[in-house]
Amino acid sequence: MAESSADTPLRETPLAALHRELGARMVPFAGYAMPLHYPGGIVAEHLHCRAAAALFDVSHMGQAELIGAGAAAALERLTPADVQGLGPGRQRYGLFTNEAGGIEDDFMVANLGDRLFLVVNASRKQADFDRLAAALPAGLRLARREDRALLALQGPGAAAALAALAPEAATLPFLGIAEMAVAGVPALVSRSGYTGEDGFEIALPDERAEAVARALVGLPGVAPAGLGARDSLRLEAGLCLYGNDIDATTSPVEARLAWTIGKRRREAWDFPGAERVRAELAAGPRRLRVGIRPEGRQPARAHTPILSPDGAPIGEVTSGGFGPTVNGPIAMGYVARAHAADGTALALVVRGKALPAHVVPLPFVPHRYAR
Structure with a gap:
């Protein structure tokens, strides 16, 4: 987690007082004091999200609006996404x-x-928005x-719960977005999220956020x-x-995110880094992001070395931990392309010991987005 330096105080979101009232353990993250978990603990919160509905504060993320004729074309100067389409x-990732x-x-x-x-990551919002502003005509x-x-x-x-405060929300398709009132507060609601479950993100005025959050956590389930x-x-x-599984050195092809590159953009090849992306799509990348299942119960955390069965270094874990839904350790990481096929045997060096593991398909838990 990104911590602030001693001379830079942590920022707080509009829900900070509510988090503390609910008994949250607050930790530094991307320059903010954020709730790590509440009294029930991480596993209980995880399983509750998979079974019912969980409310997360993501107010540390960066929000911005790009206004004016030609906004989509201008944004495409910095991304291979098909924004004009x-x-x-x-909404689109x-x-x-x-x-x-x-x-x-x-x-x-x-x-x-x-x-x-636009919604961008908290740790990158200043750099993203500065770069975008500099590129605007x-x-x-x-x-x-x-x-x-x-x-x-x-x-x-989530859909049934939010419908109690915003009936129109339940009619949004996956990746649909609309302005509507939530508990009487003007908001921008999208049917999206980052859990693999159906869900919504709700952007609303700072001064009304706590009232809406209280109304939401007061709903059954x-x-x-x-x-x-x-x-x-x-x-x-x-x-x-971002910062673990993808960064400024990782290509979309290595990360298995080439699906974000629009068909029209693949014909024009006019986005930053297109030469590398095009070459990797044609010939294959040097390495690939894969899902990993360690054998046994020992999790493998980020930066764990990955070896081939004969002991040769072939990659590194980028995210890892215990998966409450799958009831076992899971990880993602990058391995040399020759070792990226599902079922490939690996070894993970945890506390000096090489533990057996193998490559598995992603995701570990099937997505349940609204379709």
Whole structure:
């Protein structure tokens, strides 16, 4: 977790007082004081999200609106995503790439008709927005929305729960987005999230966020959840965490995220790093992100060395831990392409010992998005 330096105080989200009232253990993350878990613990929160609905505070994420004619074309200067083909009321996952073909961040972009709405990672929001602002032609404006909180309601019970406060939310398709009132508060609601479950993200004014969060956790079947469960849920779902599984040196092809590159963009090859991406798509990358199941009960954490069965170094774990839903250790990491096929035997060096493991398909738990 990213900690602030001693002379830089941690920022707090609009829900900080509520987190403490609910008994959260607060920890530093990306410059913010964030809830790691509540009294029930990470495993209970994780399983509750898979069974019912969990409310996460993700207000540390960066929100911005790109306003003006040609906004989609301008954004495409920094990403291989097909933003111009995104219809009104629709949202898409994308990557910011650099000239070397690495990933500067991953993000969500939505077409709100008269503007684009962006959500980026907390640790990268300043760099992302500065880079985007510098790339904008005259007549376009980037409005950073630091006046808004962001809540994520996730789980199979999320739609029914949110419908009690915003009936229109249940009619949103997967990756649909619309402005609506939630408990009487104007909000921007998308049917998306990062747990592998059906769910919603709710952007709303800072000063009204606590009231809406209280209304949500007061609903039957809804419980608060912290960063710990959010991380174990996204790992089971096989989703990348920026700074762990993807970074400025990782290509979309290595990360198995080439599906984010639009067909039109593959014809034009006019995005940053296109030369490397094109070459790797044609000839294959040097390494690939894979799912890993360690044998036994010992988890393998990030930076664990990965060896071939004969002891040769072939890669490194980037995310790892215990998967409560699968009831065992799981991991993701990068291995040399020759060792990336499902079923391939591996060895993980944990506390000086080589533990057996094997490559498995991702995700570890099937996605249950609304379809």
